[in-house]
Amino acid sequence: MAVRRRIDGPRQLSRFVSVRKRRGRGRPKLQPPLTPMIDVTFQLLLFFILTTQFRLAEGQIPGTLPQSETPAVSVADIYRPIEIHLRPRQGAAGAVDGVLYELSGTGAGTDSPERLYRQLRERREHLGSDQVPVIIKGPRAVPWRHVVEAMNAANRARFRRIGYAQPAGAQVP
Amino acid sequence: MAKSLVYKRNRPAGDVSFNMTPLIDCTFLLIVFFILASQMASKSLSQLQLHRPHMSQAVLPERPPERVIVNVVTQTQQAEDDLDASQTAQLSHYEIDGVPIDLRQTDVLTEEFRRRRARAGGAEFFVEIRADARAAYGDVYPVMAAAAEARIARMNITALLEAGQ
Numbered sequence: 001m002a003v004r005r006r007i008d009g010p011r012q013l014s015r016f017v018s019v020r021k022r023r024g025r026g027r028p029k030l031q032p033p034l035t036p037m038i039d040v041t042f043q044l045l046l047f048f049i050l051t052t053q054f055r056l057a058e059g060q061i062p063g064t065l066p067q068s069e070t071p072a073v074s075v076a077d078i079y080r081p082i083e084i085h086l087r088p089r090q091g092a093a094g095a096v097d098g099v100l101y102e103l104s105g106t107g108a109g110t111d112s113p114e115r116l117y118r119q120l121r122e123r124r125e126h127l128g129s130d131q132v133p134v135i136i137k138g139p140r141a142v143p144w145r146h147v148v149e150a151m152n153a154a155n156r157a158r159f160r161r162i163g164y165a166q167p168a169g170a171q172v173p
Numbered sequence: 174m175a176k177s178l179v180y181k182r183n184r185p186a187g188d189v190s191f192n193m194t195p196l197i198d199c200t201f202l203l204i205v206f207f208i209l210a211s212q213m214a215s216k217s218l219s220q221l222q223l224h225r226p227h228m229s230q231a232v233l234p235e236r237p238p239e240r241v242i243v244n245v246v247t248q249t250q251q252a253e254d255d256l257d258a259s260q261t262a263q264l265s266h267y268e269i270d271g272v273p274i275d276l277r278q279t280d281v282l283t284e285e286f287r288r289r290r291a292r293a294g295g296a297e298f299f300v301e302i303r304a305d306a307r308a309a310y311g312d313v314y315p316v317m318a319a320a321a322e323a324r325i326a327r328m329n330i331t332a333l334l335e336a337g338q
Contacts, residue, residue, distance in 0.1 A: 034193055041200045048207035058223060059231025060301065060329035065321045086310075113227040140311025143261045144245075144304045145224040147313070148332055152226035166318070167311045 061148070061155055064133075064163040079132040082123060082159075084116070084150045085109070086138030099138075099146040101153075113149045120157035130160045137165040219244040219268055224306035225333035233334070239293040240329070241286060243316050244268040245304035262307035267316065279315045286323035303331040 083104035089097050089111065100109030101116040103123070110116055124130060134154045136147060147164075154162045221244060247262035267274040267282060274281050290298050300320040304313045320328060 034197070038193065038197060038200075041197060041204070044204055045200055045207075048204060048211075052207055052211060053220075055218070056223070056225075057233070057334045058218075058303075058331050059229070059233050059334045061226075061231050061332055063328045063330055065300070065317055065325060065328045117228070138310050140309060140314075141261055142310045143306065144308040144310055144313050145306040147310050148224045148306070148330060149226050151330060152228070152230050152332065155230040156228055164314065164317060167314055 061151055062162075063151060064161055079127065079129065081133040081135045082120070083135050083137055083165075084154070086136070086142045086146055086150060088139065088142065099142060101146075101150055113153050116150065117153040117156050120154055120159065124157050124159060130158050132159065133161045133163060134159045135163050135165050138167055140167040142167075218242070218303070219246055219271075221246065221303055221305045222307065223303065223331060223333050225335075229332055229335040231332040231334050234329075238299050239296045240299040240301050241269060241289045242301045242303060243282070245302065245308050245313050245316065246273075247305040247308050261309040262305065264308060264312040276312065276315075279319050282316060282319035283322045286320055286325055290323060290325055297327065298325060299327045299329050300325050301329045301331060 085102040085104070087100045087102055087109055089100050098111055100111055101113070102109030103116065103119050105123075106119060110119075120134075124132070136150050136154075138147065151162055244267065246265045246268055248265040264276050266276055269285060274285075286300065300316070302313065302316055304316075317328065
């Protein structure tokens with residue numbers, strides 16, 4: 001007498017399967033519900049994507065460290081150092097309004113990094129050497145961004161020895 | 174006569190499903206990547222507002238040199254555009270590998286430079302200064318002086334690359 005059994009889950013209608021056929025089939029697979037886990041996983045991923053802050057690309061500008069003995073370079077050079085003075089510019093009512101880049105040997109300073117670069121490039125072409133030391137000088141309160149601009153302009157003009165002078169009032173070890 | 178399978182009655186509809194295991198694996202890999210990347214990046218590189226010079230000459234080094242990175246951290250949390258070009262922000266502290274150093278402890282800076290230079294052996298050693306664009310020159314100079322005191326010859330200034338690089 002045929003026996004009707006439920007074999008493959010609730011969706012399947014009960015139907016007769018012979019013993020020989022049942023022997024050949026594997027056990028039905030048990031799988032936990034994955035939907036909530038996938039939901040939580042995607043929420044985590046979304047959180048990290050939204051909160052991750054990607055940095056702007058950074059690079060390096062090479063420079064020369066000041067020597068402990070003097071603010072100028074420590075070796076005797078045949079070249080007189082070129083000095084870039086950073087002078088705070090006085091605006092209306094005596095307030096500080098930007099910075100002027102003043103190249104030694106030139107007249108008035110400039111607030112344009114591009115103009116500073118052109119002056120440095122002309123000086124280098126006139127001297128015919130990139131080994132001329134360039135010293136950046138400025139008061140203690142000058143913002144660092146202007147120092148970086150001066151250094152960048154000197155680098156762009158292909159000077160290889162760029163150093164810094166000790167600002168007045170700066171703490172040193 | 175053979176029976177047609179197409180018109181077979183009571184034929185159950187097939188279950189359509191796809192294997193989600195590779196999808197979950199990829200998702201977990203992405204999560205692990207984001208977790209590790211954020212932790213590794215923040216250890217030695219503090220969140221600073223670096224300056225992007227006009228026609229920036231900053232370049233990426235070809236290979237990571239032997240170096241010590243000093244972060245010059247300011248107190249202000251304002252955006253760079255809020256400050257006047259001539260204004261400076263007050264220095265908060267110096268930082269090496271996430272370890273803060275008080276701004277008066279320049280001898281600690283010197284000792285740390287000497288120690289790392291000794292650890293680098295004969296390899297060329299750099300001091301890399303990452304200073305906030307709003308920091309004052311007088312607050313950054315002690316780092317340079319400490320490096321010079323430690324007999325380090327080479328220095329790099331960190332700046333943003335030219336836009337589009």
